[in-house]
Structures are given as C-alpha cells and as structure tokens.
Amino acid sequence: MDIMPAAFTASYMVVRMKLTDITPAIAVSPLDGRYQRQAAPIAEYLSEPALNRERIVVEVEWMILLANGMGNGSLIPGVQPFTDEEMDYLRSLATDFDANSIEQLAAHEAITHHDVKAVEYFIDDALDRAPSVLGENCDLPRLKPLVHFACTSEDINNLSYARCIKQAIELVWLPAAEAIVNHLAEHAEQYKDMPLLALTHGQPATPTTLGKELSVYVYRLRRQLERIADQEYLGKINGATGTFGAHTAALPQVDWIAVSREFVETRLGLTWNPLTTQIESHDWQAELYSTISHVNHILHNLAQDVWMYISRGVFAQVPVKGATGSSTMPHKVNPIRFENAEANLELSCALLDSLAATLVESRWQRDLTDSTTQRNIGSALGYSLLALDNLLGGLKSIHPNNLVIERELNExxxxxxxxxxxxxxxxxxxxxxxxxxxxxxxxxxxxxxxxxxxxxxxxxxxxxxxxxxxxxxxxxxxxxxxxxxxxxxxxx
Missing domain, CATH: 1.10.40.30 (Fumarase/aspartase (C-terminal domain))
Incomplete structure (x- = not known):
C-alpha cells in the first residue's frame, strides 16, 4: 500500500530540479562534499589529477634519463642530451600542472579511452610547443618517440602510485597521526600522577593513573607509526611482462637492469623491485594498508574509551560557543567528534582491508582489478584523515573532571x-x-x-x-x- 498518493508523488517528480544538472557537479562522496575541507590534503596526492601529474613526472624523468644517461652520455643513439633549459621546460609540465592541463588531458582521454596514453599525447603536445618557448632550433618535437620508450602503462602507473602514496603518507597522514600521539604523550606526562578508578569488565578494579592509561595508547600507536615511517615503497620499470623484452630487442648494448635500478631508486626515491609480472606485485601496499588499518583500530579503541569516560563524567567537554548539542535538549554537549571518528575509522578500515586483500592477487601476468581498486586509496586514507581530524579536535576539547574522579575513588x-x-x-x-x-x-x-x-x-x-x-x-x-x-x- 502506498503511503503517499501517486498524484502527490508525481507532482514532486515533475517540478523538482534535477540535482545532476547543477554545476559544478555535486559530490557523491562526503569526502568531496561535506568534509571536503578536512580531506583536501589527501586530494593533493591521491586524486585523479594528482595521479596524472605524477605520471607526467615519471614519463619526463624517464625521457631525461634515456637522453642524458648515467654519466656516459645518451643511452639512445641519435638523441643528444637535453640542455638545462630543455629539462626545465619538460619538468614544468608537472610543476605548472593546473586546471588547463587537466582539461587537455581529459580531451585526449575522451578520444583514447586510456589514461596513460592520454598522458603520452599530452607530453607530445608540449614537445610540439617547445620551439615557441625555447627557440626555433629546439629539437624536442623530433623526440616524440622517446616519450613512453619501451614502457608499458604499468611501468608508469606503479611508479606514479608509489610516489603519490609515499607523499600522502609522509606529508599528510603520518603528521596527522603523530599529532594525536604527541597530544596524548603531553597529557600523559601532565596527568601521570592523577589517580583514576580502573574498570575491568565494567566493574571497579585496581586504581591506575590517567597519565598511565594515556601512555598505553601512546606506546601502542608509536610502535605502528614507526613501522609506517620505515615503510618501503617499491617500484619497477621492466616492460610488459617484467623481462625487459622490448628494451633489449631495441638496444641490447644497454645495461637495462642498472638503468632500471637507477631510475627507480635514485631518480624517483623508491625501492627497486627486480622481479615482477607486468605489474608491481603490490605487497608493500598490502603491508602499509594493514598497518594503517591496525592504527585505525587502536584509535577506534581510544575514541570509544574516551566516549565512555565522557559518559561516566571522568572527562568534561568544553562547549563550543554557538554549537547545538541536541535539536530538542539544549543542555546536551554530545561527544560527536569521537562518534564521527569511530564511524570514519570503520569506513577507512573496510576499504584498507579490501585493498590489502585484493591488490596482492593478479591472474597470471596481469589483470585489471588493481586499476579500479587503487583508485580508492584516496578514499581509504581520506576517511582515516577525517577521523584523525575529529579525534584530535575531540581530545583538545576535554579535560579531567576532578570531582567525579575523586568521588569514584572514595566510593x-x-x-x-x-x-x-x-x-x-x-x-x-x-x-x-x-x-x-x-x-x-x-x-x-x-x-x-x-x-x-x-x-x-x-x-x-x-x-x-x-x-x-x-x-x-x-x-x-x-x-x-x-x-x-x-x-x-x-x-x-
């Protein structure tokens, strides 16, 4: 039985404006909508434009290594080493990557239906424009065959993802996680002598101190963050099935193993993986995501503990001026930051655990499941970053309630x-x-x-x-x- 009359429903369907007609496009994910401000730092490294910018970096640096060699001149006969001006011009494609660049890439991909090929054509366009910037004698337009030389798409993608993830972790996620640990450590020292009734199984138990209980979390989190700080980010550039087949067929005289290692380690700052199929095996990603998921679970435990301390009265919250705790009960100050952190940590763990399980498997030498999967790395870390932001804000808004703490002990x-x-x-x-x-x-x-x-x-x-x-x-x-x-x- 319809709750709403059909005519009433139809009238709404006819007159209402389609949200999909609104520009700019409305975000489906809350990370790009409601929580865009908090999640924005992740977009700098793990959005589609960020990935394309890094693809340009990898393609350009590969061209420069091929043209300029490793101290013994060009690796490719017929190619003169790039001048400093030419290298600066090529590198500016990434450093000056902007909205116009995004549009140009989108135009190419609309035709190619292939994201990496679109990047190759984007660089080709830049080579054609080079004489107008560097002078008529510029030789760059002739060097289009050098773009993507001996590469498969995964040579570019695995290195680009590794660099994107490395930067996102080291520059955004890890500092946010460390800020929470530092806050906890500071307050653990401050409250190291403050007695607190412990509850085991929810029942009064041997007293502890508030500082010691905070220190438990500091110790747990630091162990995991040290693992993340020491994380390896592996990369490969070895062709369609990891054999250097095209490389050696075209230029057998080049020591491609040495070139590959030099490129991955020295030029891109990653750890070289010598043995792969078409794809880099993603084991390092599984290790990283499993550890971040572990951190998320520890923080989830912290959020729940603090929530219950607030409920018990052990912690008091500082009301935010003008904020509404409840739409109908004005006396309330709800611990929403901790609840928000819990929910987003759960979402992050679900994605991270899926990534860790999925990415380590690939049928024979290649299937495409990892391509779609990896596009969700930003969401997985974005939900975690959002949780970190809420958790730190929540921790900064609470303080011990001495009266309650003393009463519990005395009772x-x-x-x-x-x-x-x-x-x-x-x-x-x-x-x-x-x-x-x-x-x-x-x-x-x-x-x-x-x-x-x-x-x-x-x-x-x-x-x-x-x-x-x-x-x-x-x-x-x-x-x-x-x-x-x-x-x-x-x-x-």
Missing amino acids: NWEVLGEPIQTAMRAAALQGRAGMDKPYEKVKELMRGHAISKNDVERFIDTLDFDEATAQRLRALTPATYTGIASTLVEFD
Whole structure:
C-alpha cells in the first residue's frame, strides 16, 4: 500500500530540479562534499589529477634519463642530451600542472579511452610547443618517440602510485597521526600522577593513573607509526611482462637492469623491485594498508574509551560557543567528534582491508582489478584523515573532571582488597599466624558490600601483620593505590 498518493508523488517528480544538472557537479562522496575541507590534503596526492601529474613526472624523468644517461652520455643513439633549459621546460609540465592541463588531458582521454596514453599525447603536445618557448632550433618535437620508450602503462602507473602514496603518507597522514600521539604523550606526562578508578569488565578494579592509561595508547600507536615511517615503497620499470623484452630487442648494448635500478631508486626515491609480472606485485601496499588499518583500530579503541569516560563524567567537554548539542535538549554537549571518528575509522578500515586483500592477487601476468581498486586509496586514507581530524579536535576539547574522579575513588574502598590479600599471602609465606585463605577472607568482607575506610582499617587491625606492613596498608587509599603507574609513563 502506498503511503503517499501517486498524484502527490508525481507532482514532486515533475517540478523538482534535477540535482545532476547543477554545476559544478555535486559530490557523491562526503569526502568531496561535506568534509571536503578536512580531506583536501589527501586530494593533493591521491586524486585523479594528482595521479596524472605524477605520471607526467615519471614519463619526463624517464625521457631525461634515456637522453642524458648515467654519466656516459645518451643511452639512445641519435638523441643528444637535453640542455638545462630543455629539462626545465619538460619538468614544468608537472610543476605548472593546473586546471588547463587537466582539461587537455581529459580531451585526449575522451578520444583514447586510456589514461596513460592520454598522458603520452599530452607530453607530445608540449614537445610540439617547445620551439615557441625555447627557440626555433629546439629539437624536442623530433623526440616524440622517446616519450613512453619501451614502457608499458604499468611501468608508469606503479611508479606514479608509489610516489603519490609515499607523499600522502609522509606529508599528510603520518603528521596527522603523530599529532594525536604527541597530544596524548603531553597529557600523559601532565596527568601521570592523577589517580583514576580502573574498570575491568565494567566493574571497579585496581586504581591506575590517567597519565598511565594515556601512555598505553601512546606506546601502542608509536610502535605502528614507526613501522609506517620505515615503510618501503617499491617500484619497477621492466616492460610488459617484467623481462625487459622490448628494451633489449631495441638496444641490447644497454645495461637495462642498472638503468632500471637507477631510475627507480635514485631518480624517483623508491625501492627497486627486480622481479615482477607486468605489474608491481603490490605487497608493500598490502603491508602499509594493514598497518594503517591496525592504527585505525587502536584509535577506534581510544575514541570509544574516551566516549565512555565522557559518559561516566571522568572527562568534561568544553562547549563550543554557538554549537547545538541536541535539536530538542539544549543542555546536551554530545561527544560527536569521537562518534564521527569511530564511524570514519570503520569506513577507512573496510576499504584498507579490501585493498590489502585484493591488490596482492593478479591472474597470471596481469589483470585489471588493481586499476579500479587503487583508485580508492584516496578514499581509504581520506576517511582515516577525517577521523584523525575529529579525534584530535575531540581530545583538545576535554579535560579531567576532578570531582567525579575523586568521588569514584572514595566510593570504592573495596578495591583495596587486592593489596590486603596479597600482603596476607606474603605474611603466610613468612609463617605469620592467621593468614590462611587470604583471598576467601577478603572476599567475605568486601564482595557485595559497601565498604568504607573504617571497614578496611578494622579488617587490617584483626590481622597479625608486622607493624611496618600494617602501617603501609592503613595508609593506602583508593587514590594512593596506583602502584608505580606514574613511573611507567616514562616508557611511552
């Protein structure tokens, strides 16, 4: 049964404007719409234009290496080494890459239906224009055969993606993740002595300190970020099936292995992969995405913990002036930054885990599944970056609520059952009388009862402790029973 009358529905369908007719085009992904500002830094390195710009870099640098060689002149007979002016002109195709460049590339791809071929033709156009910039004697138009020489598309793509991802991680994602770790580390030091009632299984447990609990996250995150900072970014340039077949057929006298290694490592700053099919095997990508996913899961745990601390009253939020917490309950300050972080971390992990699983497989020497898959790397990192932004903003908007923290500790004297029964065990081992069944005796006193300071002291006085131990136990309070938690902060 229709809830809305057909005529009513039809009237809306007829009169409403089509959103797809609006220019500029409306974003489907929230990363390009609602959250464009927060995700924009990733677009600098992992958007389609960014990939094309990097493809131009790879193509141009390959031309320069072929023309100028590795110190012994040109590798290609009939090609004179490029002058400094010619190299500057070629490199400007990437450094000056702009909206007009994007349009030119799109025009070529509309005809070729092949993105890398469009880049090749884009560079050809630039070679044709070179005499108008460098002078009539410029030889660049003659060198179109040098563009994409002995390359398959994947030679260009794998190197371009590797450079894009490397820059996105090192210049955008990693600094954002490190900012959270630094914030946590700073506050771990600040609150290393602040006692906090611990909850295990959601029940009052041995007290800790707020600083020590923050340090746990610092330690966990730093281990993973160190792995990411040391990540290898592999690349290859070895032809259609990884054999240097076209290279050696055309110019057998060239040491193509040395040239390939020089290009990947020295010219592009990547790690050379000597053994591939048509594609670079993407194992390094799987390693990277798995580690970032791991970081995301740790941060997800942090967001949930902080959310629950806020709910419990341990953390208080600083209200944002003018912000609305609830559309109907004006008293509320909702922990939305942490909820937003949770959701975006989950989206990021879903994409990263899919990328890690998919990219390491390819049928025989090549299939095209990785092409579509890799176009989502920006989204995977974009959702993570959005989460990092929200999480850091949330962490900066909270502070410990001393009144709640102190009240929780004072209401849970039963947590001192652990040190008392452990001291009883030690006394029993020394032969002191009345120390049998320490766990059971403390359990009888404390489980299911509201325990006060006086109850604890009276229980201690019934036991035959030596005076030093008795005094030490009587001096304990839930707020002072934190062991060496404050010292452990040093290890983060």
